[in-house]
Amino acid sequence: GAVVSQHPSWVICKSGTSVKIECRSLDFQATTMFWYRQFPKQSLMLMATSNEGSKATYEQGVEKDKFLINHASLTLSTLTVTSAHPEDSSFYICSARDLQRGGNEQFFGPGTRLTVL
């Protein structure tokens, strides 16, 4: 149980285009999902907290207009990187809380590797 999927697992795009990454909780309802960014050989940095049906809360330094987050249902959150540039190339990871399991643990997706040419 508590499985989180991400799609796609790997994407390459041209500079200036937009890319959408999906995060799904497969066997539970996730009122809260989180988006992280991880550069090579570095730790996970929280980008934003996404609550179902409301606007995401972004961490300081994260551009809201560049990283659009939508959490329209209890099982799906999406991250759209708009007008992507090479510096946006990174590994993006989502996680979700399961309140039925107490909500004190985050379950992680397998991550999405974004390469912007």
Add this chain to the structure above:
Amino acid sequence: AQTVTQSQPEMSVQEAETVTLSCTYDTSENNYYLFWYKQPPSRQMILVIRQEAYKQQNATENRFSVNFQKAAKSFSLKISDSQLGDTAMYFCAFMNYSGAGSYQLTFGKGTKLSVIP
């Protein structure tokens, strides 16, 4: 704001031996959890062990155990009978469940563990 410090960027251990990974944290919160996550080369984040701060007893999960020293704000991970599959990055993480930023994870920079055959 919380901070998590892992002072050992890399460690190695012989197969079947025991290794301890260090973690210290700083917080003014009273209600929190501490976690150790493993990130193998696949980059999937895997929960290794969790400790509730209000519990004095150290958590154990099979070959994994922690030494939680609340007053010293220390949370080390001991891996016994190390196996080749334990080779991974290990992240210490903090989560408070009251106050600002509830249920968000703050990660340390990680320790790269190599198990040598």
